[in-house]
Amino acid sequence: MSAIDRTRVLSYFTGMAIRPIITLPDPLLRKVSQPVERVDDDLRQLMDDMLETMYAAPGVGLAAVQVGVPRRLLVIDVAEDEEEKQPLYFVNPEIVSLASEMHLHEEGCLSIPDVRVEIERPASLVVRYTDREGKRQELEASGLLATAIQHEINHLDGKLIIDFLSSLKRDMVVRKFKKQARTTEAL
Ligand SMILES: [Zn+2]
Numbered sequence: 796m797s798a799i800d801r802t803r804v805l806s807y808f809t810g811m812a813i814r815p816i817i818t819l820p821d822p823l824l825r826k827v828s829q830p831v832e833r834v835d836d837d838l839r840q841l842m843d844d845m846l847e848t849m850y851a852a853p854g855v856g857l858a859a860v861q862v863g864v865p866r867r868l869l870v871i872d873v874a875e876d877e878e879e880k881q882p883l884y885f886v887n888p889e890i891v892s893l894a895s896e897m898h899l900h901e902e903g904c905l906s907i908p909d910v911r912v913e914i915e916r917p918a919s920l921v922v923r924y925t926d927r928e929g930k931r932q933e934l935e936a937s938g939l940l941a942t943a944i945q946h947e948i949n950h951l952d953g954k955l956i957i958d959f960l961s962s963l964k965r966d967m968v969v970r971k972f973k974k975q976a977r978t979t980e981a982l
Pocket residue numbers: 903904905906946950
C-alpha cells in the first residue's frame with residue numbers, strides 16, 4: 796500500500812480532504828494573509844485538510860495561503876517518518892524572540908517544486924500563537940522546527956524562499972515557472 800493509498804483510506808474514515816496546493820507564479824503567494832478572527836469547527840476542518848494535504852505532498856509545513864486561503868494559519872509536523880506524528884497548529888503566530896545564533900539549512904517549498912535554497916536563519920526562537928482549541932500558547936523551538944516556523948510565517952507575509960536568492964537567480968526561477976504555467980494552459 797503506497798503512502799497515497801493510505802491517505803485516501805484515512806480521508807474516507809475521517810472526512811479530511813486533500814486540497815490543491817497553489818504554486819508559483821500564483822499571485823496569491825505574494826498576498827499578506829489576514830488574521831484569523833476565531834477558532835471554530837470550520838477553521839478546524841481547514842486545519843485538518845491542510846495537515847492531510849501536507850502529509851500527502853509530503854512536506855513538514857504548510858500555510859493556509861498555499862491552499863488558497865489567505866489567513867494567518869499554519870500546520871507543521873517535523874516528526875521523522877518512523878516517529879509518531881506530532882502535528883502542530885499555529886493560528887495568528889507571532890515570533891516574540893529570535894536567537895542571535897544562526898543556522899544554515901537547505902529549504903524546499905511545496906509551492907515552488909524542485910527548487911532548493913540554502914537559507915541562514917536564527918537557530919532558535921520563541922513563538923506565540925493560538926492552538927487548535929483556541930488557547931493561547933508560547934513555544935520555544937530550535938532545529939528544523941524553528942526553520943519551518945520561520946519559513947511558514949514568511950508565507951503569511953507573502954515572502955518566499957526565492958527572495959533569499961540574488962535577483963538574477965530569482966528572476967530565472969520565476970521565468971521558469973511562468974513558462975511552465977503557460978505550457979500547462981496550452982495543453
Ligand atoms: Zn513554503
